[in-house]
Amino acid sequence: MKIRSLSGGRRAALFTAAALCLLPLGAQAQGSYPSKPVRLIVAYPAGGLTDTLARALADGLGKRLGQTLVVENKGGAGGIIGTDQAAKSPPDGYTLLLTIPGPITANLVLYKKLPYDPRTDLRPISDVATARTVLAVNTTVPVRTVSELIQYAKKEPGKLRMGSWGPGTQPHTIQTYMAKTYGVDILHVPYRGEGPMVTDLLAGQINVTVGSVTALQQHFAGGRLRPLAVAGSHRARALPNVPTFAEAGYPDEAYRLTGPITLMAPARTPQPIIDRLGREVSALVKSPEFSQRIEDMGAEPIGNLPAEAESAYKAYLPVVMKLTADTGVTLD
Known part of the structure; x- marks a missing residue:
């Protein structure tokens, strides 16, 4: 049997391919993300602030990412239906959630059992704006x-x-x-x-x-x-x-109490994708034109980065949960 040796160029190509296969999925995803339209879920019907902001965000962020962001209104059950759908979507960066605080804070007190746990099933990307x-x-x-x-x-x-x-x-x-x-x-x-x-x-x-x-x-x-x-x-x-x-x-x-409108993703979304989205959203929100657009809506721009949004959520959550519990309001 005759054994043929590989040329230097072919050996290098095979080595590169093998190395790419060994890279974490997140690193590979970062290089090609996004390669198709991204779904942006709003857990309420059209016409409110979250929907209005979502459509502005989809337009601006889509231009920065070079892909279309499609807003989907999934209203019902106090935001539970849309939030649950986002939480259980594949963690690949192609399903995002724009939410007010209720579904990820107060609902933990209002309902004895939720189909999702925002603390473990979702992760913040950026607090886009404060809803007044x-x-x-x-x-x-x-x-x-x-x-x-x-x-x-x-x-x-x-x-x-x-x-x-x-x-x-x-x-x-x-x-x-x-x-x-x-x-x-x-x-x-x-x-x-x-x-x-x-x-x-x-x-x-x-x-x-x-x-x-x-x-x-x-x-x-x-x-x-x-x-x-x-x-x-x-x-x-x-x-x-x-x-x-x-x-x-x-x-x-x-x-x-006031709360942010937050862009979130399924919890296991690769860190490189979270970081990319966070940078793009922050840059967009802090741009003079988009910042003014948010103010014209009657909201106030934030545009923080993922780590800052996560820290703010952890600080905000117990305050909202206590206030909700103190009212005695329960829904099941």
Whole structure:
């Protein structure tokens, strides 16, 4: 049998191929990622802040990555359906989740058993923006301050119907907190998303909410809704004339809490992909044009990196869980 020796060039080529086979999957994925469209799940229907931001993010990030990002609205069950789908998707970087805090924080308290655990099934890529929320009423409600709203609720039990974009969300938590703290009768009316809730708020089917500045600011300008106070430690940039709850005389922690809208991926997504996405999102969000775009939505840009987003989540989680538990709200 005749044995043929390999040339130097062929030996080098085979050695390179073998070495590539031995590289971790994450390193190989980094070089070719993304090679096809990326799915971006939003766990709520179209029309709310998260959906609006997702579509802007998909456009900007898609251009930076050289691939299309397709937004998919998977609403229902307080964000559980879409979040679960994202958590159980292949960890290859081709399914991402853009979420408000509820599905990855409060739901751990609200539900005895979730089909996913955000602490182990998902990982943060970047906190894209802070969602600013505002207590607002239909102008048929004769109040202009938080104090007047509470007094009205006491004098007219059952007249206030507070809408939320789902059970366990911030409006629901605040409605429950107000009812327990001040002994007022406010009916909670849950919706499948913020879009449908705002439609009914304008029509008078509900008459009060804590909604995103994004969804409500145009109706303040048009005189159909009235802002009373913004949640958080400082005034919202988009509503500089509206006081915080603390400035209105209500410094309770329930009213100070604000949360990020976070881009996440399945937990076992390779680190190189997470790092690439984090860098691209951070650069996009911190660009003057996109930053202004977020502010025009009534939100405030963040654009941190994966390690920073993870650290923020770990610090934020116990605060939200305690606040949720203190309200006594449970959903199963």
